[in-house]
Amino acid sequence: MKIHNFSAGPCILPQExxxxxxxxxxxxxxxxxxxxxxxxxxxxxxxxxxxxIQLVKDLMNVPDTHEVIFTQGGASLQFVMVPxxxxxxxxxxxxxxxxxxxxxxxxxxxxxxxxxxxxxSSADKNFxxxxxxxxxPSDVDYFHCTSNNTIFGxxxxxxxxxxxxxxxDMSSDILSKPVDVSKFDVIYAGAQKNMGPAGSVVTIxxxxxxxxxxxxxxxxxxxxxxxxxGSAFNTWPVLAVYGVMLNLQWLKNLGGVPEITKRNQxxxxxxxxxxxxxxxxxxxxxxxxxxxxNATFVLKDESLKAEFNKxxxxxxxxxxxxxxxxxxxxxxxYNALPIESVQVLVDVMKQFEQKFG
Amino acid sequence: MKIHNFSAGPCILPQExxxxxxxxxxxxxxxxxxxxxxxxxxxxxxxxxxxxIQLVKDLMNVPDTHEVIFTQGGASLQFVMVPxxxxxxxxxxxxxxxxxxxxxxxxxxxxxxxxxxxxxSSADKNFxxxxxxxxxPSDVDYFHCTSNNTIFGxxxxxxxxxxxxxxxDMSSDILSKPVDVSKFDVIYAGAQKNMGPAGSVVTIxxxxxxxxxxxxxxxxxxxxxxxxxGSAFNTWPVLAVYGVMLNLQWLKNLGGVPEITKRNQxxxxxxxxxxxxxxxxxxxxxxxxxxxxNATFVLKDESLKAEFNKxxxxxxxxxxxxxxxxxxxxxxxYNALPIESVQVLVDVMKQFEQKFG
Numbered sequence: 001m002k003i004h005n006f007s008a009g010p011c012i013l014p015q016e017x018x019x020x021x022x023x024x025x026x027x028x029x030x031x032x033x034x035x036x037x038x039x040x041x042x043x044x045x046x047x048x049x050x051x052x053i054q055l056v057k058d059l060m061n062v063p064d065t066h067e068v069i070f071t072q073g074g075a076s077l078q079f080v081m082v083p084x085x086x087x088x089x090x091x092x093x094x095x096x097x098x099x100x101x102x103x104x105x106x107x108x109x110x111x112x113x114x115x116x117x118x119x120x121s122s123a124d125k126n127f128x129x130x131x132x133x134x135x136x137p138s139d140v141d142y143f144h145c146t147s148n149n150t151i152f153g154x155x156x157x158x159x160x161x162x163x164x165x166x167x168x169d170m171s172s173d174i175l176s177k178p179v180d181v182s183k184f185d186v187i188y189a190g191a192q193k194n195m196g197p198a199g200s201v202v203t204i205x206x207x208x209x210x211x212x213x214x215x216x217x218x219x220x221x222x223x224x225x226x227x228x229x230g231s232a233f234n235t236w237p238v239l240a241v242y243g244v245m246l247n248l249q250w251l252k253n254l255g256g257v258p259e260i261t262k263r264n265q266x267x268x269x270x271x272x273x274x275x276x277x278x279x280x281x282x283x284x285x286x287x288x289x290x291x292x293x294n295a296t297f298v299l300k301d302e303s304l305k306a307e308f309n310k311x312x313x314x315x316x317x318x319x320x321x322x323x324x325x326x327x328x329x330x331x332x333x334y335n336a337l338p339i340e341s342v343q344v345l346v347d348v349m350k351q352f353e354q355k356f357g
Numbered sequence: 358m359k360i361h362n363f364s365a366g367p368c369i370l371p372q373e374x375x376x377x378x379x380x381x382x383x384x385x386x387x388x389x390x391x392x393x394x395x396x397x398x399x400x401x402x403x404x405x406x407x408x409x410i411q412l413v414k415d416l417m418n419v420p421d422t423h424e425v426i427f428t429q430g431g432a433s434l435q436f437v438m439v440p441x442x443x444x445x446x447x448x449x450x451x452x453x454x455x456x457x458x459x460x461x462x463x464x465x466x467x468x469x470x471x472x473x474x475x476x477x478s479s480a481d482k483n484f485x486x487x488x489x490x491x492x493x494p495s496d497v498d499y500f501h502c503t504s505n506n507t508i509f510g511x512x513x514x515x516x517x518x519x520x521x522x523x524x525x526d527m528s529s530d531i532l533s534k535p536v537d538v539s540k541f542d543v544i545y546a547g548a549q550k551n552m553g554p555a556g557s558v559v560t561i562x563x564x565x566x567x568x569x570x571x572x573x574x575x576x577x578x579x580x581x582x583x584x585x586x587g588s589a590f591n592t593w594p595v596l597a598v599y600g601v602m603l604n605l606q607w608l609k610n611l612g613g614v615p616e617i618t619k620r621n622q623x624x625x626x627x628x629x630x631x632x633x634x635x636x637x638x639x640x641x642x643x644x645x646x647x648x649x650x651n652a653t654f655v656l657k658d659e660s661l662k663a664e665f666n667k668x669x670x671x672x673x674x675x676x677x678x679x680x681x682x683x684x685x686x687x688x689x690x691y692n693a694l695p696i697e698s699v700q701v702l703v704d705v706m707k708q709f710e711q712k713f714g
Contacts, residue, residue: 003389007396010595018382018391025379032360034375036554036600039364039676072429072556073577076591080575105576112573192592197393199429199556199594216469218437219462220430234433235549237556238367239596243393319396 004341007319008150008294008332009172010192017196017246017336024242035242040235048242049231055248059175059256062204063182069203069226070241075102075171077221078188078201079109082167084221086142086186087114089214095119095140095164100127100149101325102169110144119143126326127152129286138163141213142185148173150193151323153285153296153330159183165209173293174202175251176335177261185209186223191240193293194335196247199240251335260335267333267342268292274346278353280304284326298328308352315348317341361698364676365507365651365689366529367549374553374603374693381599392599397592405599406588412605416532416613419561420539426560426583427598432459432528434578435545435558436466439524441578443499443543444471446571452476452497452521457484457506458682459526467501476500483683484509486643495520498570499542505530507550508680510642510653510687516540522566530650531559532608533692534618542566543580548597550650551692553604556597608692617692624690624699625649631703635710637661641683655685665709672705674698 005012028035029044038045049070056068071077087094092114096107098121110116117140120131127149136143142165148155150172159166165185174189181187185206192198205223219225225233251260272290275283275297284296299305312320322328331345362369385392386401395402406427413425428434444451449471453464455478467473474497477488484506493500499522505512507529516523522542531546538544542563549555562580576582582590608617629647632640632654641653656662669677679685688702 001389005390005394007394010394010396010592012394013391018393021393022379022382025375025382032358033362033675034370036375036378037362037364037367037369039367040555042676072431072594073434074429074591077430077577080577109575112575190592197594197596198397198592199597218466218469220434220437234431235367235547235555237429237554237594237597239554239600240556240594243596318390319399 001316004315004317004344005319005337006317006331006333006341006345008323008330009334010198011332011334012336013196013243013247014250014336017243017250020246021243035238038238040232040238045238046232048238048245049236052241052245052248053231055245055252056202056204059248059252060179060181060204065208066181066204066206067227069205069223070200070231070236070244071203071226072200072237074201075169075188075190076105078169078203079106081221081223082106082142082144082186082188083110083113084215084217085210085213085223086165086167087213088141092213093117093140094142094144095136096144097121097131097134097146098123099130099146099154100152102149102171103146106144106146106169114141122154127154128284130154130156130289134160136160136162136164140164142167144168148291148293150294150332151325153291153294153326154289155291155293157289165206173291175257175260176264176293178257191244196244197240199237200244202244263339264292264333264335267337267339268295270339270342270346271295271331271333274349278349279357280353281349284328293332293334295331295333296322296326296328298322304356307356311352312345312348315344317345317348320345358673361672361674361701362676362694363674363688363690363698363702365680365687366691367555368689368691369693370553370600370604371607371693374600374607377603378600392595395595397589397595402595403589405595405602406593409598409602409605410588412602412609413559413561416605416609417536417538417561422565423538423561423563424584426562426580427557427588427593427601428560428583429557429594431558432526432545432547433462435526435560436463438578438580439463439499439501439543439545440467440470441572441574442567442570442580443522443524444570445498449570450474450497451499451501452493453501454478454488454491454503455480456487456503456511457509459506459528460503463501463503463526471498479511484511485641487511487513487646491517493517493519493521497521499524501525505648505650507651507689508682510640510648510651510683511646512648512650514646522563530648532614532617533621533650535614548601553601554597556594557601559601620696621649621690621692624694624696625652627696627699627703628652628688628690631706635706636714637710638706641685650689650691652688652690653679653683653685654688655679661713664713668709669702669705672701674702674705677702
């Protein structure tokens with residue numbers, strides 16, 4: 001049976017990425033060697049990471065002021081690297097918005113290193129909306145926000161004007177829609193949603209903002225290290241980055257961000273229309289802040305839970321369970337999820353309504 | 358033509374690991390999903406990392422006092438994590454031996470955070486030996502050494518008694534020979550030699566030595582975080598750890614460390630016997646400190662370089678070039694390299710001597 005994979009991450013990737021990856025694990029580009037056993041310094045390995053970097057630049061129209069790097073440790077290590085690179089050693093302070101679990105983790109790491117001003121929060125309503133109308137102070141070292149909150153199903157539809165450098169965790173919606181990179185100073189994203197398999201992180205850095213903190217930054221945590229070494233400061237995760245490269249090539253061949261934006265909008269419209277139409281369900285996020293990547297919804301009558309779960313599982317749907325902080329259901333609709341899978345879920349919801357509505 | 362892969366890392370892994378990995382990329386254990394698209398929180402993914410951790414414990418006889426964790430960022434990030442976890446915030450100091458390029462990098466990171474005493478160094482002879490007879494001070498926070506120096510072809514054959522916690526970078530010889538883990542407080546190793554593909558690091562930590570520095574450690578850099586979360590603090594690199602698990606299963610089925618020790622000794626004896634016998638070559642490392650993992654040697658007459666390179670390349674040998682810091686050649690003979698490949702190289706060296714000796 002075909003599986004409709006709504007996993008929140010690591011998540012569905014295109015079938016052709018799996019196919020090419022599987023082949024390269026046995027024989028990388030006809031070299032007779034597995035991609036797992038070659039030196040990361042070999043010319044054909046170097047080409048992989050160079051291509052992946054160039055594809056990010058091309059797909060996102062990264063301006064020359066910015067550089068693209070691949071590192072490891074997930075967004076969780078970026079939470080640490082951001083204050084190391086941008087927060088002044090003496091009297092350092094930064095402004096953060098608190099829009100979910102990951103924003104809270106980012107805040108916690110920055111607080112170890114300086115003063116954090118939480119200038120807006122949606123904690124009062126269990127993060128079911130995106131705060132707006134706040135002012136970013138001009139005396140902080142940087143402003144940090146999270147563009148998409150996977151767990152709570154909210155997404156920033158616009159970004160505030162900022163008098164200070166802007167840092168954004170785009171882990172769960174990078175490359176899903178157009179972004180004007182020139183308006184950001186640091187964008188980072190764990191790969192395991194729209195970029196590729198788990199095991200690498202992409203960071204897009206405005207080179208101008210670095211080197212101003214007075215900190216003695218550990219080499220691995222210094223964005224400049226990875227910029228200077230073309231992301232090959234130490235052995236980079238060859239398999240993971242190869243997966244990213246293949247996935248970005250797929251996206252480019254498809255028509256890039258303009259085309260995937262249309263597809264993602266169509267999927268989200270289909271999904272939210274059914275959540276709103278169906279008498280048995282309620283969406284959990286404020287309508288204007290709904291995420292195109294993760295649609296969160298609950299049953300109005302929790303006693304029907306077992307019945308609904310049985311139905312969607314029978315239809316081949318997997319990983320639809322909501323995060324424990326929200327409960328209910330979460331349909332993650334990342335780039336590689338076909339609209340057919342959303343249609344299957346919508347059909348199941350309709351069928352469920354007919355039986356129990 | 359069969360390739361004889363002497364790469365210094367990422368390096369050769371067993372063919373059955375490539376085969377199983379290639380299959381799992383298309384269909385993980387008959388689940389219908391690629392291992393690249395499943396949540397790391399799913400039960401069958403959890404089993405992968407739990408099994409990998411247990412295999413390290415079993416294969417290395419890790420005592421109950423110690424825990425095994427998998428993280429990312431390579432040994433380079435461990436260079437940072439070690440002082441964060443073991444060097445006191447106030448008046449912190451540590452003793453390091455300087456035995457090669459990686460030891461120097463480890464020293465550099467510790468120096469950012471406290472006082473480093475280099476208690477022994479082989480820098481005077483371009484790291485071609487392992488210093489001995491030094492005394493570890495009793496007033497430092499820890500002692501750090503590198504068990505195998507990949508670039509220079511030297512290896513510690515015994516470890517000094519220490520009045521303070523012992524930290525060892527075993528990136529390039531872990532699981533190649535018996536180690537009494539109880540004598541170490543932190544052992545770490547980038548996976549990409551004897552453990553698996555690039556993209557994960559194993560750390561074996563004596564839980565007793567943690568929490569004593571007075572530092573506010575960033576969550577990702579705190580060994581305790583990963584111990585508490587069973588290495589699933591954040592999304593772990595599923596592909597990379599799955600490769601480690603498969604490789605450790607291969608090692609276990611083979612007979613574990615006792616069996617691989619015999620094989621590695623046989624390979625090293627064959628290799629060094631030829632280096633010593635052959636009139637056209639000289640080994641670069643002191644005989645008593647020679648590494649069983651990386652045999653470094655040079656041509657006595659550099660003008661024959663092109664001729665020798667032609668011969669070994671024709672024989673299907675790959676990645677035999679020495680590191681630029683030593684020059685000449687480096688035969689890396691990690692666990693998965695069959696003795697047949699060493700025999701091919703030895704035959705080429707004999708043939709070369711017959712033609713040009």
